[in-house]
Amino acid sequence: MKKRRVAILISGRGSNMTALIEAATAADYPAEIVLVISNVASAPGLAFAAKASIETLTIESKSFGKDREAFERKLNDTLLAKNIELVCLAGFMRLLTPWFVQQWQGKMLNIHPALLPAYKGLHTHERALADGAKTHGATVHFVVPEMDSGPIVLQGEVPVMAGDTPDTLAKRVLAVEHRIYPEALRLVASGKVDVASAPT
DSSP states (O other), rough: OEEEEEEEEEOOHHHHHHHHHHTTTTTTOOOEEEEESSTTOOOOHHEEEOOOOEEEOOOOOOGTTTTTTHHHHHHHOOOOOOOOEEEEEOOOOOOOHHHHHHHTSEEHHHHHHHTTTOOOSSOOOHHHTTTSSEEEEEEEEEOOOOOOOEEEEEEEEEEEEETHHHHHHHHHHHHHHHHHHHHHHHHTTSSSSOTTTOOO
16 A cells, blocks of 8 residues: 655644654554644644654744745745645644645645634634534644635534533544544545545
């Protein structure tokens, strides 16, 4: 089985990155995590990836100032030079330009802490609680230029409990994220799901 070469982009601790790295150690997993890139030099996730013998790189976004595309061209050149086939965003705190998204159309995944199309953007747990939502969860989707709007690969649900706070809800959702992101990458890397077959 030829394993697809995957890069993970992070900005922080990368807990979803950790889940992907651990899943990819299985012999029958169709993807191999070969590179972790952070746009923040102090991101704690870099140390975990290095300990797992995965190549790590830092491409500091702040050194490019407001020139988002210049940063992304450097990022794109790096991914191409490393023969990356799929990209996973795991707590990568950058809004990507349409140019970069186009380069990786159908080959880039993101995980969002809500049941899309509900609660796109930030503060999803607070908003779900404020609305009195009965269920909440997480979504893995293909990245498109519009934020949190790409075709859905996989979702996982949790019930909203009486007395939930944003923190308690976030913990339960995070456990779901760690389960569905590796499974979604498995589906995409094995060719069982692609951008055309995923529901929007």
